[in-house]
Amino acid sequence: MRDLIIFDCDGTLVDTIIDVARCFNMALATCGFPQHPIEEYREFVGGDLETVVSKLLPSESNSSDNINRVKCAYRHIYAEDSKPNTVPFDGMVNLLRKLKLHNILLAVNSNKAQVLTEDVINKNFPKDLFDSIVAYDECRPSKPDPYGVKMICSQCGRKLDSVIYVGDGYSDILTAKRAGIPCVFVTWGQGNLDDCKEYKDSLIVNDILELERALMNLL
Secondary structure (H helix, E strand, C coil): CCCEEEECCECCCEECHHHHHHHHHHHHHHCCCCCCCHHHHHHHCCCCHHHHHHHHCCHHHCCHHHHHHHHHHHHHHHHHCCCCCCEECCCHHHHHHHHHHCCCEEEEEEEEEHHHHHHHHHHHCCCCCCCEEEEECCCCCCCCCCHHHHHHHHHHCCCHHHEEEEECCHHHHHHHHHHCCCEEEECCCCCCHHHHHHCCCEEEECCHHHHHHHHHHHC
């Protein structure tokens, strides 16, 4: 029986794109680089922070020093920002509560920094809803390495054959593939449907009701 569901955070559980884009633009401006229209950020986000920043910088400025400058500025700005536009996707909290009533363990695996992920989850979801949160930390591999999935399994006392992964991006599909676990791909985030061709053991859902049905069928 599968009784542990691991969710990506941004674009899967929580709609963060406007505040993420705002804070990246502030970081870019602080470091003297051009900003981008908010609506273009769906094409930039996904993967670890270094990858995102490298996409945002002009090609002639794409050095490791500049990437690190923007990264540091972004982390500070995002941590201090009130994030007024960041909210759970419609119906997500109710779905998670239903899953808990079925004694399902819930976890979060993100490439957002650990402290920032915990802050977003704690501000937007009921206390004790999630049994584990494993996000980015410089001392461990980030997605698509399955290290975080295995760490969550250890914390929850489960093996990989107990796990379902839910995400909205290519790194989520690769994480599930490398862990050898089924992936449910949600289309309301920042991912591309073509990415699902990468992994045969993936399902595509378009709304919360479809996600609920897919998860119940996999449990």
